[in-house]
Amino acid sequence: MTPASPLLPPADWRDFLALTKPRVLTLVVFTGLCGMLAAPVTIHPVLGFTAILCIALGAGAAGALNQWYEADIDAVMKRTMGRPLPAGRMDRQSALHFGVGLGAFSVILMGLALNVAAAAILTISILFYVLIYTVWLKRRTPQNIVIGGAAGAFPPLIGWAAATGDVALLPLLLFMFVFLWTPPHFWALALFVKTDYANAGVPMLPVVAGEKVTRHQIGLYTIPMAIVAVAPWPLGLTGAIYGVVSSVMTAWFGVLAWRVARRTTAAEDKMLPEKALFKFSVLYLFVVFGALVADRWIA
Ligand code: HEM
């Protein structure tokens, strides 16, 4: 156990909240909520709220266990050195207990209040993020986020399963959509925080394979992502609201990804193309998933 620094105040609730990576959590929870609301059944509001709470707690637990495991590399990177463990505001054992307790609580509550399918997929996603991504792949291969990124793609499936007790083609497509969105989302960021990862010895793609390959890979992953993003419409799984919004937003995503791939920065651009793509990637997922719900409830 690493003791917290005696010079710093003890951990308070803000530090425990920081362990859950709350900003990333908002989008994870939103995609879970949209998966639930897109299902062809109407869930009781109390049960729906409980399911979303379980997704939030489960994802938060996964974030805490991720920070428990990688306090050493977080301490080296500028972006992460202020987190509770590397900053010495919390001891590792507290983070471990918090993560395991919260994770177990979220899965048990999901199983008791909703159903076994949702609890099982929630368990898989927590284990995937902690064991497959954080412990196994992150420090070993530049394909870490391609495979490990599946963890963040489960919430729409969990939301759907919570409402229906089952999975179906639409939530599987949503899983594939987030799965294929993750590499452009993350590699765009990795292009402008490359030195951080290099210093920490994390083999992210720009560090290992270089900038050119990374730009090319961002462009490549955008193609199947775009197809899967729009596919629910021609397949008859959604209506025109989703079709139009997803097509427009995906076209925009495609333009930004193309700029990253070609590295075309016009003089009037205020931002690096990779920074623009990273920022847009977050808005993109919010809007497209929002359109899915609008389509089901308005149309
Ligand atoms: C392995 C997959 C992923 C990796 C490695 C990754 C990595 C990152 C990193 C390093 C940041 C920078 C800012 C921060 O530390 O908060 C970030 C931001 C963000 N990510 Fe991801 N991400 C992944 C998947 C996802 C998924 C699946 C979602 C949600 C569906 C997501 C949502 C977000 C959001 C909302 C932000 C912006 C946070 C802010 O405003 O500060 N990410 N991501």
Ligand SMILES: CC(C)=CCC/C(C)=C/CC/C(C)=C/COP(=O)(O)OP(=O)(O)O
């Ligand atoms: C439902 C459920 C359990 C979902 C969990 C999945 C989850 C929280 C996915 C988000 C993925 C994520 C934040 C990766 C950050 O990478 P990193 O950990 O390498 O980032 P860092 O460098 O900021 O630590």
